[in-house]
Amino acid sequence: MSEKHDLLILPNQRDSSMVLSETRSSLAARGRKDAADLKVAYKESFCLAAVKLDGKWGFIQKDSSFAVEPAYAWVSPYSNGLAWYSFSGQTERYGHFISYVPGLDGERFEFAYGLRYFSPAPHNEALGLMDRRGKVFMKPTFHCAGPFRQGLARVATKEGAGTGFIDRDGRFKIEPQFDEATDFDENKSIVALGDRYGLVGPDGRFIVQPTLDYLWNFSEGLARAKAGGKYGFVDNAGHFVAGPAFDDALDFSEGLAAVKVEQNWGYIDRSGKFTIEPIFYTADCFSGGIAEVEDWDSNDPFFITKSGNKSSTDAGAARLDGQSELHEGLTKIQKQGLWGFTDSDGKLVIEPRFSSVGDFSNGFARASDLKDLWGYIDRAGNEVIPMRFEDAEDFNLVD
Amino acid sequence: MSREIVKKLTPEEEELLRKREELAGVRGALAERELELADLRAQLKSFEGRYLRQVGILYAELDDWGAKIAEIEASLKPSATASQRAQETRKRAEETHEATHGEASKAQDFQPSADLKSLFRETAKRLHPDFAKDEADRLLRTRLMAQANVAYSQGDAEALQRILDEFGNSPESVQGEGIGAELVRIIRQIHQAKKNIAAIENELSSLRASEIAQLKQDAEAAQQEGRDLLAELAADVHERIADAKKKHENLAVELKKHVRET
Secondary structure: OOOOOOOOOOOOOOOOOHOOOHHHHHHHHHHHHHHHHHHHHHHOOEEEEEEEEEEEEEEEEEOOOOOEEEEEEOOOEEEEEEEEEOOOOOOOEEEEEOOOOOHHHHOOOOOHHHHHEOOOOOOOOOEEEOOOOOEEEEEEEEEEEEEEEEOEEEEEEOOOOOOOEEOOOOOOOEEEOOEEEEOOEEEEEEEEEEOEEEEEOOOOOOOEEEEOEEEEEEEEEEEEEEEOEEEEEEEEEOOOOEEEOOOEEEEEEEEEEEEEOOOOOEEEEOOEEEEEEEOOOOOOOEEEEEEEEEEOOOOHHHEEEHHHEEEOOOOHHHHHHHHHOOOOOEEEEEEEEEEEEEEEOOEEEEEEOOOEEEEOEOOOEEEEEOOEEEEEEEEOEEEEEEEEOOEEEEEEEEE | OOOOOOOOOOOOHHHHHHHHHHHHHHHHHHHHHHHHHHHHHHHHHHHHHHHHHHHHHHHHHHHHHHHHHHHHHHHHOOOHHHHHHHHHOOOOHHHHHHHHOHHHHHHOOOOOOOHHHHHHHHHHHHHHHHHHHHHHHHHHHHHHHHHHHHHHHHOOOOHHHHHHHHHHHHHHHHOOHHHHHHHHHHHHHHHHHHHHHHHHHOOOHHHHOOOHHOOOHHHHHHHOOOOOOOHHHHHHHHHHHHHHHHHHHHHHHHHHHHHOOO
16 A cells, blocks of 8 residues: 555545555554563563662562662552652551651551551651652652552641642642542542541542541442441442441441441441341451351351351351462461461462461562561572562562 | 514425524534544544654664665575565565655644634534535535645644635635525535544544554553653664664674685
């Protein structure tokens, strides 16, 4: 096909095959193929783990080389290709500061029962952003910062200042004004003005005016909310679909939510109708079709099905099962104080010889020796990255 | 009590009114689709220009080195297959060079303003060939519409305005005919415009499925991740050019030795 055909054609020529010449089309295809190959290599090269060496945090790649030299008092996990960092502060572990919130030393503190990944720095203008190679993307600017979610990150410029949201270019998309805020999830953030809670959208407009006593994270499209001292559930628009009429409540799980009426727990469906009458002393969320409850007559918890009947599942055994989760086909086991791994059939794959281990993530698991130095092992138990770090986190693909 | 004298419309006049309204709606829809198409074409053209300048010319250089390597290899170990391979590689290198250094690589960035879009929409609405009265009118509108497409892709608002003015002043735009004739003309125009809207939809789909549109989409997705896909591709091809140069250098030494020995 000749080069005379172009993207600009006369209005009465609608032959799409005439849009691009074969050579140019195949050039574009070539770029796409190379880009796809690059993406694989690129992603692999940006599978990073945070490690602590000589008191400073940095990020290593799977070949054990440093992608980001250990120079930071604190680093956050990467989100949208960027990680928060601070050069100062007494910090303990990756992902969260300690010791800067009076009364909350050493704790990640909770917001609305959802993990509140919010990192108060030791002083104002302590937190900056770096890219995947450790290049400064934003100099230390903020006092508090959260991860990027839906392109927006929660920040506060200084202690006591309101919380707002910045975009990836560091510009405020939602001006700092909230006393509390959660990361964006499904186009909404739970925010507080004073002691009143509401919802805002990514454009900063209130979806639900801050009038509620409290608002928890959404689960299965409904959020627990407290108004006038009673609990209920609201939809995305903030309308109560159940209550507020309960004395306590847990999140929806598998279509049902545990709610408390006076002293008794029962379960409601999404319309607020009781499917299991409130007769229990304690109740937990449904998982795998069963929920753990305790009645008033015995001290032993047991499981019930969604119809409210007692399940044959043994609560004690189920709890033990819950502790041994499979990660990439392997699960941690402890024997005489040392950790190893078994496969899904319970067959020993890696002999217990480590003081501590993490779960397998992207082919590697962190493991520490008896001197409490951390390195990484592969699925055969080989020490692929020597144990020389004071602390280490899982390998994760930088998004 | 006042009484108004209202002229009762004939059924033909009523039908003409309805059809005029329908035509106005179709005109708007067609103009909107034409704008979308012009926009997509211009966006792709602009992206392709950037791709060819940033990455395409490097592919051309890489292919040239590939051809040089194949030619030396054919000299070192002559065979019909080696010779054919050398010819094919050279042909591909020439094609890549032609494509990456041609007109397409000169396309500039395209960021139309809201005013430009609005002007184009108005132009498409008023002078689209589908609304021509006769063959002469259709030819004029086709020429002007093509010029409008070019002006839009170049972000040239003045040229668009000139085209619109030229059409406005042309005698072909003057109306005046009997009800029956007008009704027939409008019905034909509506039919033609609807057909054209469907054709534009098809073309939009084809364009969106084209390799360049897909590559543009990949680049946009990478940008969302904070990556510059074209820069990454360019860096990758640069590395491959360096490897090819080294390979060529070694083969050239080998060829020299081979020539000396024979």
